[in-house]
Amino acid sequence: MSTTSAATRKRRRGKLFSDIGFGLAVFALISPAILFFLWMLSLSLKNEVDNMAFPPVFIPWPPTLDNFVAVFEKNDFLTYTLNSIFVSFGATGLALLLGVPAGFGIAKAQASKAAAVIMIARVTPGLSYLIPLFLLFQWLDMGGTLWPILITHLVITVPIVVWVMIGFFEGLPHELEEAALVDGCTIWQAFRFIAVPLARPGIVVAMILAFIFSWNNFIFGVVLAGRETRTLPVAVYNVISFEQISWGPLAAAALLVTAPVLLLTLLMQKEIVHGLTAGGVKGG
Amino acid sequence: MSAANGLRGRNYARNYWPFLLPAGVVVLGVIIFPWLFTLYMSLHEFKVGGDFAFIGLDNYVRLASDERFLWSVVRTLYFTVLAVVLPVGLGIAAATVFHRKFPLRSLARTIFILPMMATPVAIALVWTMMFHPQLGVLNYILTSVGLPPSQWSYDSVSVIPTLVMVETWQWTPLVMLIVLGGLASLPADPYEAARLDGASTWDMFRHITVPLVWPHIIVATVIRTIDALKAFDLIFVISGGGPGTSSETMNLFLYLQAFSFYNMGYAAAVTVVFFVIILLVSLLMFSARQQKQWQ
Numbered sequence: 001m002s003t004t005s006a007a008t009r010k011r012r013r014g015k016l017f018s019d020i021g022f023g024l025a026v027f028a029l030i031s032p033a034i035l036f037f038l039w040m041l042s043l044s045l046k047n048e049v050d051n052m053a054f055p056p057v058f059i060p061w062p063p064t065l066d067n068f069v070a071v072f073e074k075n076d077f078l079t080y081t082l083n084s085i086f087v088s089f090g091a092t093g094l095a096l097l098l099g100v101p102a103g104f105g106i107a108k109a110q111a112s113k114a115a116a117v118i119m120i121a122r123v124t125p126g127l128s129y130l131i132p133l134f135l136l137f138q139w140l141d142m143g144g145t146l147w148p149i150l151i152t153h154l155v156i157t158v159p160i161v162v163w164v165m166i167g168f169f170e171g172l173p174h175e176l177e178e179a180a181l182v183d184g185c186t187i188w189q190a191f192r193f194i195a196v197p198l199a200r201p202g203i204v205v206a207m208i209l210a211f212i213f214s215w216n217n218f219i220f221g222v223v224l225a226g227r228e229t230r231t232l233p234v235a236v237y238n239v240i241s242f243e244q245i246s247w248g249p250l251a252a253a254a255l256l257v258t259a260p261v262l263l264l265t266l267l268m269q270k271e272i273v274h275g276l277t278a279g280g281v282k283g284g
Numbered sequence: 285m286s287a288a289n290g291l292r293g294r295n296y297a298r299n300y301w302p303f304l305l306p307a308g309v310v311v312l313g314v315i316i317f318p319w320l321f322t323l324y325m326s327l328h329e330f331k332v333g334g335d336f337a338f339i340g341l342d343n344y345v346r347l348a349s350d351e352r353f354l355w356s357v358v359r360t361l362y363f364t365v366l367a368v369v370l371p372v373g374l375g376i377a378a379a380t381v382f383h384r385k386f387p388l389r390s391l392a393r394t395i396f397i398l399p400m401m402a403t404p405v406a407i408a409l410v411w412t413m414m415f416h417p418q419l420g421v422l423n424y425i426l427t428s429v430g431l432p433p434s435q436w437s438y439d440s441v442s443v444i445p446t447l448v449m450v451e452t453w454q455w456t457p458l459v460m461l462i463v464l465g466g467l468a469s470l471p472a473d474p475y476e477a478a479r480l481d482g483a484s485t486w487d488m489f490r491h492i493t494v495p496l497v498w499p500h501i502i503v504a505t506v507i508r509t510i511d512a513l514k515a516f517d518l519i520f521v522i523s524g525g526g527p528g529t530s531s532e533t534m535n536l537f538l539y540l541q542a543f544s545f546y547n548m549g550y551a552a553a554v555t556v557v558f559f560v561i562i563l564l565v566s567l568l569m570f571s572a573r574q575q576k577q578w579q
Contacts, residue, residue: 025381030395032453037398039421040410055428056421098307105303114304121315123566125514125535128555129314131542132321155314158307187299216403218517223543233405237521247413254406265401269394272401276458277465 037262043251044068051247067252074249077256079228080235083146087231088214090150095157095210100203103165104191115166122159126219129155134223146229152220157210164209164275168202169195205275208268212261232257319559325552332546343553352529353554356537359444360513363533366448367455367512372505374452375459380489382460383467397457404454408521411450412437415522437523440530447531450518455511459504466500467493509565514558534558 043051044067045060071077106114129152137148172195180190196203221234230238236253265272326344329337347353382393399407414422415436423433437446474492483491494501516535519525525532525540532540538558542551 022381022384022386026386026392029378029381030392033395033398036407036410036453039414040407043410043413052419054419055424056419098310101303102307105300109298109300109304111300111304114308117311117315120563120566121311123510123562124319124559125516125538125555125562127514127516127535127538127542128322128559129318131325131548131552131555132318133314134543135548151314154310158310158314162307188302191303212401216405218403218405218520222520233403236409237405250409251413254403254409258403258406261401261403262398265398266394269390269397273393273397273461276397277461 040251040255043247044255046248048246048248067248068256070249071253071256075235075239075253077235077253080230080232083149083229084215084232086146087150087153088211091153091157091214092207092211094150095154095161096203096207099158099161099206100165100196100199101191103162104169104195104199106162107166107169118159118162118166121155122163126155126217130220130223137224144226144229148224149221149229149231152224153214153217155220156213156217160210160213161206164206165199165202168199168205172198201271204268205271208264208271209275212264212272215261322552322555322559325549326556328549328552330547330549332548339549343550344557346550347553347557352532353534353537355529356532356534359531360533360535363444363448363451363515363531364509364512366445367451367515368505368508370448370452371456371459371508372501374456375504376463376501378456378460379463379467380493382464397461399454400457404517405521407454408450408518411518412522415446437531438527440527443523443527443531447515447519447522450522451512451515454518455508458511459508462504462507463497463500466497470496506565506568510562513562513565 042058042060045063045065046057047064047066050057050060102114105111106118133148133152137143142148176198177190177194180194181187185193216233217231218233218237221231222237225231225234236250236257239250239253327338327340329335329339329342378396382389382396386392414420415438417423417433417435417438420436422436426433434446435442437443470493474496475488478488478492514535515533516539519531519533519536520539523531525536534554535558538551538554541547541554
């Protein structure tokens with residue numbers, strides 16, 4: 001009797017220890033991300049004196065929104081935000097129009113060569129597209145508009161959408177569609193009225209990922225954008241070169257740029273995790 | 285894929301080409317055309333605003349003896365090895381943690397993947413502030429626990445390990461997700477059999493889990509290799525390739541040649557070499573995926 005209860009107690013204590021160890025492991029994994037984003041928030045809510053203090057001031061008290069006001073007052077941040085919205089929504093929308101049918105076609109025809117081109121496009125460095133496109137846009141005299149940036153963003157968004165959609169259309173049951181074809185539907189009708197509604201979750205995944213990687217893209221904008229056509233990441237980068245060390249506004253600007261993406265990730269985490277696990281590669 | 289698909293045959297597949305056409309035109313314009321034009325450019329001497337002349341393979345010959353380029357290749361390899369090994373190791377460990385069920389698991393997992401979703405320029409700027417040798421928070425933490433301060437990205441020796449640290453922080457989540465996908469699809473039977481035979485947790489991890497998720501680990505490693513080879517945003521913002529040229533990787537070298545010095549022909553040759561390296565690695569990956577997808 002006493003031996004079994006001792007053994008139970010020992011096992012329970014062992015379980016408790018392993019639970020604590022496991023909790024610590026989880027904490028160790030997520031704390032670099034938490035501490036980083038908290039520090040970003042702290043920098044953006046402190047005045048310049050506190051940001052330059054050493055030892056550093058950890059908790060902004062009283063917190064100030066001056067840095068955020070400065071971002072909009074001293075820079076044309078609203079224009080850059082609208083630029084980013086136009087480019088990312090445009091590049092994502094176009095990619096869906098082109099990429100959803102293409103993903104369907106590749107999956108149904110098992111066009112592995114077309115899939116290979118998409119795969120290679122996804123792994124090629126973004127810079128390698130820029131030399132020819134830069135010269136082409138110069139030659140076409142398209143500087144000063146947002147179109148060159150939107151068009152280059154298709155290099156990121158189209159492969160993401162096609163790749164995610166291939167996976168989704170391959171996973172769909174064929175029976176419904178085949179029955180429709182036998183009943184005299186055209187392939188287009190089978191696509192439009194059967195495959196697309198079934199693949200809607202996949203389209204959502206493709207849309208979110210394409211949007212995020214377009215929003216985050218820096219390299220195309222930094223080469224192609226003029227003063228008026230900067231997207232947000234390029235605009236934030238330029239803040240440092242002009243204002244040197246002014247940490248508060250810089251952290252505030254960085255936070256504003258990445259906040260939509262962080263919120264989208266928190267809200268749509270299931271779709272994002274699914275898409276990244278299936279699709280594997282990031283864009284750019 | 286079943287035998288029925290094979291029976292439907294090739295002329296059936298031909299019906300689907302209209303679906304590929306619109307995307308095909310765009311891919312031809314913004315992806316294939318740049319590839320071919322870069323190849324063509326690499327055989328020419330061309331400076332923006334200067335003259336344009338066919339010089340055959342001279343750009344490639346010049347690259348082979350350009351010390352600045354060769355050092356950038358060495359640095360890229362150094363950076364890539366570290367920026368693959370650390371995230372893959374940590375990512376596997378993280379996947380085994382997130383595979384277990386625990387309270388608030390999906391919230392913890394979402395927080396864990398935030399670094400890879402966040403805008404790279406934004407996080408790079410904040411890291412740069414943290415690396416500041418005098419005012420940065422990292423040196424404050426180091427000195428307050430009794431360690432010597434570091435020059436982080438401001439010193440030619442520590443800059444690459446510093447960049448690797450940020451890259452690891454950012455991309456370990458992607459490895460974790462891919463390996464987690466593998467763990468989720470594992471069958472339960474071998475574990476039950478092993479447990480009946482009295483195997484320890486470590487034995488099961490070593491002899492069942494690792495062999496079964498090996499394909500996923502390979503895919504994650506190849507993806508990570510490609511991404512590390514072409515890393516740009518973080519390096520460009522945090523160190524700009526400096527101090528001096530001490531963190532100038534191939535991608536940074538390429539950027540400078542093309543858009544600071546405007547040596548377009550020469551930069552095109554760098555692009556081709558870079559492209560070939562990445563293509564070789566990705567072929568490896570495609571064959572790994574192909575086996576998974578169209579078996």
